[in-house]
Amino acid sequence: MIISWYRQKIRDFGFFRATWALWRVAWGRAYVKTCNALLPSRVACPCCGWEGRRFFDYVEMGYTAKNISCPRCDSHARHRAFFLWLRDGYGIEKRSGSALIFAPERALAQVWQAAKRLTVFRIDIEPSRGVDVIGDIMRLPFASDFARLIWCHHVLEQVHDDRMALGELHRVLSVTGDLIISAGESSLPSTREFGFSDKAFSGNRRAYAADFAGIVSAAGFEVEPVNCDFSENDKRRFALNDERFYLCRKI
Numbered sequence: 001m002i003i004s005w006y007r008q009k010i011r012d013f014g015f016f017r018a019t020w021a022l023w024r025v026a027w028g029r030a031y032v033k034t035c036n037a038l039l040p041s042r043v044a045c046p047c048c049g050w051e052g053r054r055f056f057d058y059v060e061m062g063y064t065a066k067n068i069s070c071p072r073c074d075s076h077a078r079h080r081a082f083f084l085w086l087r088d089g090y091g092i093e094k095r096s097g098s099a100l101i102f103a104p105e106r107a108l109a110q111v112w113q114a115a116k117r118l119t120v121f122r123i124d125i126e127p128s129r130g131v132d133v134i135g136d137i138m139r140l141p142f143a144s145d146f147a148r149l150i151w152c153h154h155v156l157e158q159v160h161d162d163r164m165a166l167g168e169l170h171r172v173l174s175v176t177g178d179l180i181i182s183a184g185e186s187s188l189p190s191t192r193e194f195g196f197s198d199k200a201f202s203g204n205r206r207a208y209a210a211d212f213a214g215i216v217s218a219a220g221f222e223v224e225p226v227n228c229d230f231s232e233n234d235k236r237r238f239a240l241n242d243e244r245f246y247l248c249r250k251i
């Protein structure tokens with residue numbers, strides 16, 4: 001996994017920058033593994049049950065975020081928050097109908113497996129990701145009003161035409177269904193379109209901002225931010241953050 005990550009960085013940024021990033025990853029992981037071996041447990045991953053002193057750091061070309069990814073299942077803060085909310089807030093195990101899961105996160109695989117009454121379709125445009133349906137979110141191979149649940153996180157940033165994608169999500173969602181969606185939002189007032197897939201931003205085509213909920217709303221959804229209301233103890237123990245996500249229904 002780290003080798004394929006390194007090769008991709010070489011393709012995107014060249015040998016020297018990629019090797020410097022690899023060194024930061026290797027050094028950071030050696031440090032965290034030593035901490036986890038020697039010091040008492042302080043954090044835990046609800047997705048897989050791992051416990052330790054701290055999570056791995058997340059290394060990108062321009063920055064490092066501390067205490068982010070689970071050494072066992074690679075969950076990040078938002079995945080751990082999703083897991084807890086789906087299980088304890090949304091009651092996923094009691095939900096039924098068809099669920100479309102876009103770009104399925106490895107850390108949430110157990111959630112969908114445990115939802116025995118849901119018929120889950122894992123979807124991605126990349127055939128290498130072991131999904132059920134290879135499909136383009138801008139042209140979905142599903143009938144209108146098909147899905148009881150659509151799960152779509154950090155996908156629209158990378159889509160060529162996000163308005164077209166939102167139109168498709170609106171078309172395939174049933175009138176009683178839920179769209180649960182998020183994107184990386186900055187605190188700036190307006191979304192910035194790059195006009196191309198920017199490798200320095202994880203291949204994103206745009207940087208969403210405080211207007212993200214309005215963009216989803218304009219596609220014909222009622223948009224409500226989800227209030228997880230985690231305790232301070234849970235925030236510390238599971239290393240959660242305050243990233244927003246939304247529960248949306250067709251108007």
Ligand SMILES: [Zn+2]
Pocket residue numbers: 045046047048049050070071072073074075
């Ligand atoms: Zn984990």
